[in-house]
Amino acid sequence: KQEVTQIPAALSVPEGENLVLNCSFTDSAIYNLQWFRQDPGKGLTSLLLIQSSQREQTSGRLNASLDKSSGRSTLYIAASQPGDSATYLCAVEATGNTPLVFGKGTRLSVIA
Amino acid sequence: GAVVSQHPSWVICKSGTSVKIECRSLDFQATTMFWYRQFPKQSLMLMATSNEGSKATYEQGVEKDKFLINHASLTLSTLTVTSAHPEDSSFYICSANPGGAGTQYFGPGTRLTVL
Numbered sequence: 001k002q003e004v005t006q007i008p009a010a011l012s013v014p015e016g017e018n019l020v021l022n023c024s025f026t027d028s029a030i031y032n033l034q035w036f037r038q039d040p041g042k043g044l045t046s047l048l049l050i051q052s053s054q055r056e057q058t059s060g061r062l063n064a065s066l067d068k069s070s071g072r073s074t075l076y077i078a079a080s081q082p083g084d085s086a087t088y089l090c091a092v093e094a095t096g097n098t099p100l101v102f103g104k105g106t107r108l109s110v111i112a
Numbered sequence: 113g114a115v116v117s118q119h120p121s122w123v124i125c126k127s128g129t130s131v132k133i134e135c136r137s138l139d140f141q142a143t144t145m146f147w148y149r150q151f152p153k154q155s156l157m158l159m160a161t162s163n164e165g166s167k168a169t170y171e172q173g174v175e176k177d178k179f180l181i182n183h184a185s186l187t188l189s190t191l192t193v194t195s196a197h198p199e200d201s202s203f204y205i206c207s208a209n210p211g212g213a214g215t216q217y218f219g220p221g222t223r224l225t226v227l
Binding site for chain 1: 144146148154155156157158161203205207209211215216218219220221223
């Protein structure tokens with residue numbers, strides 16, 4: 001059974017810092033990996049999707065990498081801003097059109 | 113991109129009542145939709161897989177007689193929480209995939225509070 005772990009569970013940084021969020025998964029046979037953002041009491045916002053054949057994806061100040069063989073992904077946030085404060089969720093999909101397995105998330109606070 | 117809607121966005125009800133939540137794919141058809149549940153400060157957990165024209169499949173520990181799922185068309189799945197109790201208070205989110213190599217799209221979620 002696939003398990004997804006995210007470290008750290010919570011992180012507080014001053015504005016402007018670069019930071020890395022970590023995600024690991026137990027079964028490397030994945031179809032894709034996705035990073036989401038969730039604001040308190042809100043739904044999910046998809047940030048980056050990495051297909052199993054890809055190594056990384058970039059969007060603005062965000063960069064996600066995938067090392068499928070070792071079961072790891074990282075989300076890099078450059079020049080953090082208070083508006084980045086949210087919970088970041090990592091999720092993997094086993095094959096196309098199968099349910100996602102989520103980690104418990106990393107709660108990020110960026111202090112102005 | 114593809115859009116998935118949910119209705120209602122929030123609902124407050126008394127214990128013992130039933131609540132229906134709708135999940136619609138607005139610009140694509142989906143033979144399969146997924147229902148997740150998120151308790152406070154927890155991550156999303158799959159509850160069930162909704163299959164158009166056939167019975168839903170439920171995850172272990174999810175009571176199929178309590179959480180009724182109906183996927184009557186290729187754009188609509190409904191989740192009915194029957195005889196809701198305070199412990200059913202949670203954030204319910206659905207997702208659907210337009211098909212191909214694309215990703216799943218999530219609805220905005222429904223926050224259920226049972227008094």
